[in-house]
Amino acid sequence: MLGVDAAREQVLAAVRPLPPVELPLLDAAGLVLAEDVVSDADIPPFRNSAMDGYALRAADVAGATAERPVRLTVVGEAAAGTGLPPAIGPGQAVRIMTGAPMPEGADTVVRFEETDEFDTGPRRSEVAVRRAVRAGENVREAGEDVRAGAVVLPRGTVLRPAAIGVLASLNRATVRVHRRPRVGILSTGDEVVDLGPPLRPGQIRNSNSYTLAALVRESGGEPVLLGVARDRTEEIRAKLRQAEDVDLLVTSGGVSIGDFDLVKQVLQAEGEVALWQVRIKPGKPMAFGRIGSVPLLGLPGNPVAAFVAFVQFGRPALRKMLGYRDPGIPTLRARLLSGHENRGRRRHFVRGIVERRGNEWVAWPCGLQGSGVLTSVTAANCLIILPETWDSAEPGDEVEVQLLDGVLPGGAA
Numbered sequence: 001m002l003g004v005d006a007a008r009e010q011v012l013a014a015v016r017p018l019p020p021v022e023l024p025l026l027d028a029a030g031l032v033l034a035e036d037v038v039s040d041a042d043i044p045p046f047r048n049s050a051m052d053g054y055a056l057r058a059a060d061v062a063g064a065t066a067e068r069p070v071r072l073t074v075v076g077e078a079a080a081g082t083g084l085p086p087a088i089g090p091g092q093a094v095r096i097m098t099g100a101p102m103p104e105g106a107d108t109v110v111r112f113e114e115t116d117e118f119d120t121g122p123r124r125s126e127v128a129v130r131r132a133v134r135a136g137e138n139v140r141e142a143g144e145d146v147r148a149g150a151v152v153l154p155r156g157t158v159l160r161p162a163a164i165g166v167l168a169s170l171n172r173a174t175v176r177v178h179r180r181p182r183v184g185i186l187s188t189g190d191e192v193v194d195l196g197p198p199l200r201p202g203q204i205r206n207s208n209s210y211t212l213a214a215l216v217r218e219s220g221g222e223p224v225l226l227g228v229a230r231d232r233t234e235e236i237r238a239k240l241r242q243a244e245d246v247d248l249l250v251t252s253g254g255v256s257i258g259d260f261d262l263v264k265q266v267l268q269a270e271g272e273v274a275l276w277q278v279r280i281k282p283g284k285p286m287a288f289g290r291i292g293s294v295p296l297l298g299l300p301g302n303p304v305a306a307f308v309a310f311v312q313f314g315r316p317a318l319r320k321m322l323g324y325r326d327p328g329i330p331t332l333r334a335r336l337l338s339g340h341e342n343r344g345r346r347r348h349f350v351r352g353i354v355e356r357r358g359n360e361w362v363a364w365p366c367g368l369q370g371s372g373v374l375t376s377v378t379a380a381n382c383l384i385i386l387p388e389t390w391d392s393a394e395p396g397d398e399v400e401v402q403l404l405d406g407v408l409p410g411g412a413a
């Protein structure tokens with residue numbers, strides 16, 4: 001039986017980053033750049049003021065103090081968006097707003113808070129400056145953020161919100177990214193009934209398709225629901241074949257050794273089983289292989305086993321297809337507040353809560369840990385990892401915990 005790391009490596013080795021597509025800017029949020037983005041212009045495009053105040057020459061106010069302010073003549077006004085202001089000479093200033101172009105001749109801006117303005121007759125005014133300023137203070141140089149010709153965002157950059165904003169400032173309405181993987185999701189089981197009809201005795205509701213579809217979406221993929229197949233090889237085969245243009249198939253149920261666990265047989269007949277059974281709890285019976293050329297992740301039917309196995313194997317595979325450079329399962333080291341047993345030499349993913357207390361992270365298991373109990377996963381913010389070599393974990397033990405949504409709980413580390 002393979003360990004978790006070896007199994008993940010095998011899954012990752014079977015998938016590739018998907019080909020690039022050109023997408024409208026906002027549709028590319030969260031995806032990975034498949035081009036080097038080079039700026040064709042300076043950002044900011046012109047020298048401008050970082051403050052509301054007066055643009056002037058630093059040398060003119062070198063000796064200014066609150067007791068001995070320096071008076072300058074105000075020769076005009078510069079608002080953002082109204083073209084170039086008048087140039088200034090010695091002894092002159094321009095009233096300027098944040099974002100307005102700097103007047104020719106000015107090298108600094110003094111904030112309104114450090115000045116007093118005086119009316120000195122019709123269309124004339126003077127400003128008294130109460131503080132000396134450095135040349136360049138409160139001035140944003142053209143190109144100080146981005147220089148024309150520079151690679152601003154290299155290929156492989158994940159387009160988080162700030163990168164989307166940078167692309168907008170470069171006037172990029174579309175951008176080349178690795179496309180989203182389409183993931184076909186099939187639940188199997190005679191007892192499994194999709195949303196709608198009331199349950200008859202012995203039947204259970206299909207929750208896995210929906211958990212998995214949400215996980216696929218959260219991981220950057222596009223779920224394609226293939227419904228529920230009864231435990232018949234023909235029906236499983238037909239429903240899998242019916243999936244068009246998918247990059248990955250994910251099934252739930254029917255991978256253990258019961259009389260009606262047929263997913264592995266279908267995989268064997270239609271393609272190849274690359275691996276079956278992993279030293280993981282929950283999730284052990286998982287299978288991985290391919291149908292034709294499409295990789296297939298055969299997850300166990302138990303809802304928490306399907307969830308945990310998808311997070312360990314499905315999400316990293318999707319991230320690789322999306323062009324991410326690392327499989328991205330963020331972990332923290334935390335101290336256990338309560339113990340837990342781990343029989344069976346499998347790496348045990350215990351649903352739990354991790355939290356910052358003082359100067360350390362602490363974690364504890366939350367709720368029932370049965371592989372069919374999905375509600376306790378809704379209360380968890382992490383999976384506590386008990387190594388396969390441990391028979392049990394005791395309070396005070398240091399463990400790795402996997403964050404379920406990549407956001408640090410309870411403040412920054």
Ligand SMILES: Nc1nc2c(c(=O)[nH]1)N[C@H]1C(S)=C(S)[C@@H](COP(=O)(O)OP(=O)(O)OC[C@H]3O[C@@H](n4cnc5c(N)ncnc54)[C@H](O)[C@@H]3O)O[C@H]1N2
Pocket residue numbers: 187188189191192204205206207208209252253254255256257258261282283284285299300301302303305371
């Ligand atoms: N003799 C053994 N029996 C089992 C073993 C074993 O090692 N030896 N492993 C157990 C473990 S661990 C797991 S996990 C399950 C995996 O079972 P299968 O993948 O074969 O899944 P099914 O038998 O089809 O279903 C298991 C369980 O999950 C429920 N289920 C199935 N599909 C859905 C769905 N779409 N939504 C909600 N719930 C679903 C199903 O009703 C069953 O209760 O095998 C153990 N057995």
Ligand code: MOO
Pocket residue numbers: 280281282283284285300302304305371
């Ligand atoms: O691995 Mo099963 O997933 O323990 O319930």
Ligand SMILES: [Mg+2]
Pocket residue numbers: 253254255256257258260261301
């Ligand atoms: Mg079974």
